[in-house]
Amino acid sequence: MDQVTQVIWDGLFVGSFYALIALGYSMVYGIIKLLNFAHGDIYMVGAFIGYAILTSLGGTFQALGLFALIVVMMISMLLTGTIGVIVEKLAYKPLRGAPRLAVLITAVGASFALEYGVSAIASPNPRGFPVRLDGDFVLVLGARVTLPQIILMLIAGVLMFALDLYIRRTSTGRAMRSISLDMKGSLLMGVNVNKVISRTFFIGSALAGAAGVMAGAYYGKIDFLMGFIIGLKAFTAAVIGGIGNIRGAMLGGLVLGLVESIGSQLVGGQWRDAFAFAVLILFLTLRPTGILGERVTERV
């Protein structure tokens, strides 16, 4: 019983990271049908920005612990959001009318540019994060739950809830939804498409940046390739949830985390990814649109 709850808790915790990053993938795909492969690297850049701010502000600020971390996370979100918009303006916007394959390749290019740009600036050495969230654990139904885990999941939850409200209740959110349905139509109805797309990139990248700072503080290590695998996993989560669907991305993240965790328990740790992706393949054969994705008829 202890083992079971522990497995579920571990899965949900990792899943909330996947979910935060998956949101960015899903939002961008939903609106301009682009797989933004540089998104995982924005997460990495977020972690490095957090590292840079914390180190430059020094020990007295770091001693504030969680408070310092939240402040730094906010700043980091603003900066990664801006970087996301810059990437969009430089690498994607000029190609808006181009074939989708071309944009996909520039996305891969943007990803490498970010990775090796950071490696060139900050050196390829892994770094220890200056502020670490350590804390005692409490047993909840036999699972060891630590305070930092709860805090990070709460932060993730609040961010996702705010995003959901934003998309459903504000005019920009409505514009986003309308563009995802029909970009040309929205343009004709007077929606400022470019501005809304930029804002989408800003929000998605800011969320990834927040996840980066959180991962740095929790796991304690950052390096310039840290965004690669988690980016792929988050993309998977977005597909499981139904790519383009915001609530689907959140759900997909949690599901992927659980599948990985349970899979490694059942068939052994070294099979974790094999198991998780086998489930993904099976899932997509049975339900290609993902959990919450809707069947869309192809428009010509």
Add this chain to the structure above:
Amino acid sequence: MNFRKRTIGMLGIATAVLLATSACSGGLLGGGGGTSTDSGPIKIGMIVPTSGSSAPTGASMANGAKMAVDEINKAGGVLNGRMLELQIADGACDAQQAVASANKLVSSGVVISVGGYCSGATLPTLPIFNKAGIPMIIPAANSQDLVKEGLKNVFLINGTGLQQSTAALKFIKKQGYKSVALVDDNTSYSVDITTETAKQIEADGAAKVVLKTSVNAGESDYSSVVRDIIGSNADLLYWTGYYQEGGLIIDQLKKAGYTGHIMVADGSADPTLATIAGPAAEGVFATMTPTPNTIKGAEGWIADYKKAFGDDPKPYSTQSYDAVRLAAAAFKAAGNTKTDDVIKALEGIKDFKAFSGPLSFTPEHTLANGGFVILVMKNGDFQLFDDLQ
């Protein structure tokens, strides 16, 4: 008319270039014997990762080699004053990249190779260097697979996985551990050590292997392997992967309440392990070949290194330094840079003064003395704990 003239001119240039290259390629094609000219600089090739996640180690290995080259050149070079010229190529810890780099080095005319960090990336370069008749002194990569084929041109100056496993078992028995968990990162080097250690522990019978598993490198969350280790009730974890994942696993293990001891293999025996794992790394043991910090009398060398590169030497800086010096010694003993003579000279090397102790080769071209010691992490740095003598 004008146009045609230009075409003819270009044709002329093209023919000239063709002629020139075909004139040179005599050396390239005839290079199968590994001979080269008898004058001019002696080119030494080195494949180390200068990009990717192992880039920091690659850089410090290149520095170690540079240092030896500079010293030898300052002292007048080898073979009647010929200078050494180091050519570094990126192996990226990736088989494809390493093969491309090996081909590049071969065609640029190197006469010896002193590189090789990741075993998985070094392995596919062996046939390339072998065919070109280029002896290889491999400073860091140490998978048993490298010498399995018995290629005459391959020499390992780092202890092999087999020797490392023997050292690990010796320490396990000495400390009286009863149940051991073995975890690797699915790379050739790492699996080599866990498999060999498991074999030796089972054959010996003093301890038991309670868990043998692998993790995928490059992730942040290792909670599943942490659960497995704790569930196995091991009193020693032996992690044989690299420090990036090792640091995370150690930190997460301690946070999850693991109370047993931890030992890491040489790929994790780096102070960076402590920056990643934080206080959890304190007291972690490591099987390691002697490093600058654990070698008596290396203080002067460390100071020189710091002065030259503005950075502390890393574990394989010394081996790379020794590889170049060993190559120079072999040239001297052979009296030329011909493949067969250099190989014979290397086989005949006896008690060469290397950082890891007196160096000679076994008939399999591995170190006659394994030279593995046990280090322990204290205040964020590895120190000598037991020399297993």
